[in-house]
Amino acid sequence: MTASVTFKVEGMSCTGCSGKLQKALEAVPGVSAAEVTLEPAQAVIQYDEAKVSPSALKDTVEDVGFDVVG
């Protein structure tokens, strides 16, 4: 089943940051779409629940160098 999660992301300062994070999320197996924006600072991710978990997606955000808040 496809699920959707929205993370509030801390630490992005420009479109380079958001673009880098979006590419990293899109590269995760099981992610079908990711949209990362600066205003608001968030990542909206559609993913296959059978292939990837929200906590793994959160780890991806942190691996790229940002923080998930809330």
Ligand SMILES: [Cu+2]
């Ligand atoms: Cu930046």
